[in-house]
Amino acid sequence: MTTRAVTTLVSAGIASILLASSSQAGGFNRGIANLDPLYYTTGFGLTSSVTYVSPARSFSSVSGARIVGGRPGLYTQGETDIVEDFTVPSVTVGGRIIGDLSCAGSYTQPYGVEANYDGAIRFNIAQQKLDTDEYGLTCGYGFDLSKGRLLLIGGVFYETVDFTQARDFTQAFPFPFAGESRIRVESEDFGYRLGVGYEIPEIALKAQLLYRSETHHDATGDYTNTPFAVLTSALSGGRISLAAAQAIYGNSLTASASTSATLPQNLEFSLQSGIAPGWLAFGSVKWTDWSVLKRLQVVEGIAGQTFSSTNFYFEDGWTVTGGVGHKFNDKLGGSLSVTWDKGVSTGWDTLTDTWSFGGGVAYDFTDKFQLRAGGAAIYFTDGDKDKVSSALDYTATSDNEWGYALSLSGTLKF
Secondary structure, X not given: OOHHHHHHHHHHHHHHHHHHHHHOOOOOEOOOOOOHHHXXXXXXXXXXXXXXXXXXXXXXXXXEEEEEOOEEEEEEEOOEEOEOOEEEXXXXXXXXXXXXXXXXXXXXXXXXXXXXXXXXXXXXXXXXXXXEEEEEEEEEEEEEOOOOEEEEEEEEEEEEEEEEEEEEOOOOOOOOOOOEEEEEEEEEEEEEEEEEEEEEHHHOEEEEEXXXXXXXXEEEEEEEOOOHHHHHXXXXXXXXXXXXXXXXXXXXXXXXXXXXXXXXXXXXXXXXXXXXXXXXXXXXXXXXXXXXXXXXXXXXOOOOOEEEEEEOOOOOEEEEEEEEEEEOOOOEEEEEEEEEEOOOOOOXXXXXXXXXXXXXXEEXXXXXXXXXXXXXXXXXXXXXXXXXXOOOOEEEEEOOEEEEEEEEEEEEEO
């Protein structure tokens, strides 16, 4: 098998792996940094990719309690679409720096979610959105062995977080109130990567163990359009009078907001190898420490009290991918893969098991330019949100559903 054919075949497999990583549902996982340049033997390369995911996730039924006209009441509603379509961009540039040292600068969005709600449930939750950006620099130092090559990997990354949550109280009070009440907080932190790789390029064998550290975020921002006094009295169930609440908050609708949260560490082992002329097998196992994300409590800056909270109480996530690739000629390769992503839900949401069935192709236009494309069908298993934090909360059910993902990437070497 020629070196160019091996490269095409490996790239087809990578198209499937990257697609699966962006479409998995465990926790809020999205993109991963592309560290391919650490394995370049010479030169540099620029890789850019985008993955479009349409989860098509919904609640099939919702039952809950809310306040209408100043009084609590029950409600039920039918099918409610929740999770929005999203894209995951990724850019990597790097290669052999000097001698046996290689480095890669990368950008991606490691975590994210955007859910928007319609109907009566908007009293409990109208929107929840998490955006993250990761800028990384990772290097590897290689050692030639009697057979193959060993690579020691280390690097740092800078991560930003932007979290938004909204509720709709337009019908809650016996007086006009318009617009969503909203929390938005932002934060930033640094983390690191450590790993080891081993490869025998002649047979397309590569094994890699890579650790990504957790990040801790002390986020700050604002409450906007939030009637603190009225909400404090209404949500207390009569324990706090409106006059007592107004003595604390007055008529304030805005306040500073602060919260703390940890985003998880993860550890991934990946392996690929040629198994027959023109054929490659690949797979990976990834553990993500989602159990660190338990409860998000947001403190308002007027009285310094916890004014809102969101329960997650996730379990750890596991993602397992396996697949095969085949070269059709020196320029064209294809792959098929299956990914199982263990759900992390403990009853506070419907983030249950997900299966992705993907395929990818890679085409070398020249020795310097390559395109990869992929697609996947995503199967979401059913689940129940059956836990509530108060009398004014909701339960919901999600049925089995299908979504899809598409990806396109290009690599230019120089």
